[in-house]
Amino acid sequence: MIDRPGFAEFLRRRRELLRPADIGLLEGVRRRTPGLRRDEVAQLANISTDYYARLEQCRGANPSETIVASLARALRCDPDERDHLYHLAGFSAPARYSGGYVRPGVMSLLDRLGDIPAFVVSDLGEVLWQNTVAAITLGWTAGHRDDRSANIVWRWFTEPALRPCFPEEDWPRHSLAHVSDLRATSARRGGDADVTDLIHGLLERSEEFRTLWERHEVAVRRFDRKRFLHPEVGVLHLTCEVLLSPEADTKVLAFFPTEGTDALEKLALLRTIGTQSFQAIR
Numbered sequence: 001m002i003d004r005p006g007f008a009e010f011l012r013r014r015r016e017l018l019r020p021a022d023i024g025l026l027e028g029v030r031r032r033t034p035g036l037r038r039d040e041v042a043q044l045a046n047i048s049t050d051y052y053a054r055l056e057q058c059r060g061a062n063p064s065e066t067i068v069a070s071l072a073r074a075l076r077c078d079p080d081e082r083d084h085l086y087h088l089a090g091f092s093a094p095a096r097y098s099g100g101y102v103r104p105g106v107m108s109l110l111d112r113l114g115d116i117p118a119f120v121v122s123d124l125g126e127v128l129w130q131n132t133v134a135a136i137t138l139g140w141t142a143g144h145r146d147d148r149s150a151n152i153v154w155r156w157f158t159e160p161a162l163r164p165c166f167p168e169e170d171w172p173r174h175s176l177a178h179v180s181d182l183r184a185t186s187a188r189r190g191g192d193a194d195v196t197d198l199i200h201g202l203l204e205r206s207e208e209f210r211t212l213w214e215r216h217e218v219a220v221r222r223f224d225r226k227r228f229l230h231p232e233v234g235v236l237h238l239t240c241e242v243l244l245s246p247e248a249d250t251k252v253l254a255f256f257p258t259e260g261t262d263a264l265e266k267l268a269l270l271r272t273i274g275t276q277s278f279q280a281i282r
Contacts, residue, residue, distance in 0.1 A: 125153035
């Protein structure tokens with residue numbers, strides 16, 4: 001339910017913090033109140049001044065989600081403030097999207113994980129960034145979001161050269177996991193152009209994808225065990241931990257040596273050898 005006093009107080013405080021210059025207006029003559037006037041905020045939000053005044057006075061009809069979004073934009077709310085305004089109005093905050101941006105702090109953190117491969121990928125399977133040991137051991141290509149050569153899901157279903165990097169008996173499991181995870185992304189933001197473009201492209205290009213897509217299985221991958229076939233060290237057993245970003249459209253894949261295998265020694269050997277060209281998946 002709406003928190004009317006909290007909602008009204010938040011509107012007032014945000015309005016008082018803004019200056020005319022923040023919205024492209026001249027300061028002009030001396031103002032009787034700090035910040036913007038109610039009519040200025042109402043105009044920016046495309047609502048009537050009377051309705052906006054009633055919101056600040058805890059009166060009138062409850063605002064819709066559309067009006068809350070307009071008010072957040074008019075009041076120049078940052079993402080945290082916008083989410084708080086939605087909460088006060090009694091709504092769930094809209095999902096946040098990073099747009100493929102990888103924060104420098106995340107890259108610095110993963111670069112310090114010097115003994116395990118770590119990637120940042122989008123919720124569509126695009127490799128956005130990888131640390132040095134990831135490039136040495138697995139060699140997945142990181143690239144621009146618009147370049148499908150960096151998309152693991154796209155390449156899995158359209159480029160046969162990718163699959164020999166994994167034991168053949170594991171292929172069906174990987175295929176289903178890719179499709180189920182993409183289903184979860186589609187359920188979360190299926191109207192977005194990048195999601196629909198990828199799905200439509202895969203439906204056109206891959207009969208296997210079409211068959212699995214029609215099963216409507218949904219599962220967000222948060223943990224997995226993988227076997228990689230590396231040209232230098234052979235089978236590499238790695239356990240993948242998936243860490244979601246606050247925006248939930250990017251995630252960190254950290255590959256740890258699977259207990260009870262020789263993966264730890266093989267990773268150490270690969271770090272000693274140095275960066276190798278893993279042609280099979282480049």
